[in-house]
Amino acid sequence: MAKGTVWKPERRQYRDRLTGVEVAQLTDYKAHSHHLYFTENGWYDGGRRLLFVSDRGNSANLYSMEVESGEMLQLTDYPDNDELDACLLPDGTAAFVRMGRSVRRLDLATLEEVELYEAPQGYTIGNLSCPADGRSVVTCIQEDLSDRMQLDLGNGYVGHRELMQAQPHSRIIRLDAKGRTQPETLYEEHNFITHINASPVEPWLMTFCHEGPWHEVDHRIWGLDLRSREVWKIRERLEPGEKVGHEFFYPDGVTIGYHGFRVDGTNFFGSIRYGNTAMEETEFGFDTWHAYADGLGQAVVDGKGAVRTLSVWRKDASGIYQGPSMLCELRCSFHSQKVHAHPRFDPEGRRLLFTSDKNGYANLYLVDMPEQFDMLPPFSV
Numbered sequence: 104m105a106k107g108t109v110w111k112p113e114r115r116q117y118r119d120r121l122t123g124v125e126v127a128q129l130t131d132y133k134a135h136s137h138h139l140y141f142t143e144n145g146w147y148d149g150g151r152r153l154l155f156v157s158d159r160g161n162s163a164n165l166y167s168m169e170v171e172s173g174e175m176l177q178l179t180d181y182p183d184n185d186e187l188d189a190c191l192l193p194d195g196t197a198a199f200v201r202m203g204r205s206v207r208r209l210d211l212a213t214l215e216e217v218e219l220y221e222a223p224q225g226y227t228i229g230n231l232s233c234p235a236d237g238r239s240v241v242t243c244i245q246e247d248l249s250d251r252m253q254l255d256l257g258n259g260y261v262g263h264r265e266l267m268q269a270q271p272h273s274r275i276i277r278l279d280a281k282g283r284t285q286p287e288t289l290y291e292e293h294n295f296i297t298h299i300n301a302s303p304v305e306p307w308l309m310t311f312c313h314e315g316p317w318h319e320v321d322h323r324i325w326g327l328d329l330r331s332r333e334v335w336k337i338r339e340r341l342e343p344g345e346k347v348g349h350e351f352f353y354p355d356g357v358t359i360g361y362h363g364f365r366v367d368g369t370n371f372f373g374s375i376r377y378g379n380t381a382m383e384e385t386e387f388g389f390d391t392w393h394a395y396a397d398g399l400g401q402a403v404v405d406g407k408g409a410v411r412t413l414s415v416w417r418k419d420a421s422g423i424y425q426g427p428s429m430l431c432e433l434r435c436s437f438h439s440q441k442v443h444a445h446p447r448f449d450p451e452g453r454r455l456l457f458t459s460d461k462n463g464y465a466n467l468y469l470v471d472m473p474e475q476f477d478m479l480p481p482f483s484v
Contacts, residue, residue: 106164113131187201225247259439267295275296298348345365401416441465
């Protein structure tokens with residue numbers, strides 16, 4: 104199918120069998136569909152529309168959904184494409200799309216595409232993120248070492264440790280949002296850099312990570328000042344072997360959320376300001392892949408192993424997280440990046456979006472968060 108194709112709604116509503124919460128399954132197609140990476144907001148047009156990626160036609164392309172009706176619009180028509188990444192311009196008028204070694208600007212009204220950048224030969228492109236002023240998009244490129252080692256990072260992190268140990272040359276680059284100026288290198292080093300994440304409020308602030316097994320990297324979360332190019336560590340380890348990662352910005356643009364694992368196996372989610380102040384952490388006793396908080400008093404974690412549900416916390420009047428409670432069944436395999444749950448609240452904290460392949464293919468699901476937290480059953484395996 105070509106760009107501009109309108110796809111009929113696939114949305115269906117059902118009552119969760121474990122909690123009784125109403126869940127909307129937004130897609131239902133025999134190919135993987137998933138929302139944007141959980142650090143990126145895919146809601147636009149006043150929260151009425153949502154960007155997502157789907158492998159329909161055996162090729163990954165970008166789509167837009169009118170959430171209430173479920174009607175979908177195909178935005179790109181890349182043939183034989185295995186995967187892509189995208190982020191929104193803050194005003195919702197355009198998306199930036201990474202396809203292969205190319206970064207393109209996509210006008211969401213006209214569907215016109217303009218190539219902004221092509222990575223040099225021998226380099227791959229990481230994820231995209233747009234600073235708050237909407238004037239640029241930031242990304243990273245890494246030396247492609249796939250000719251020296253077996254790499255399949257999207258499907259089981261094959262070669263994850265080996266690539267970290269090889270310390271590929273990496274650059275963080277800034278591209279003008281309209282392609283008027285040349286790409287600008289903001290920072291470079293010989294380390295496996297990924298997880299580019301621009302503040303949604305402060306146009307000068309972003310984070311990046313040193314990628315690899317979390318307990319083996321020299322340090323995971325780094326800040327970068329886009330004005331001075333200064334870099335610094337955020338949330339240093341509290342004990343050797345501790346794991347911290349999957350960082351994201353709160354809506355205030357200066358607080359960074361994350362989750363991790365202590366050496367004794369305890370899981371936790373937390374937050375800290377970019378200057379390493381005001382750290383808060385909440386522990387829990389079961390395994391998870393991802394955690395996310397809306398910055399408004401709600402937190403969610405997905406579950407792995409014996410845990411087959413999404414679990415939520417809500418802050419009480421004293422500012423302490425109460426929970427966990429079960430929100431709904433998840434039953435996600437996490438076999439590849441396309442089927443990671445990546446739960447994320449919408450900007451108002453009213454809806455929770457996640458991906459699951461519980462029916463065999465990754466699909467998008469949406470839950471309206473209950474106003475009464477005590478209506479949810481307490482967590483159990």
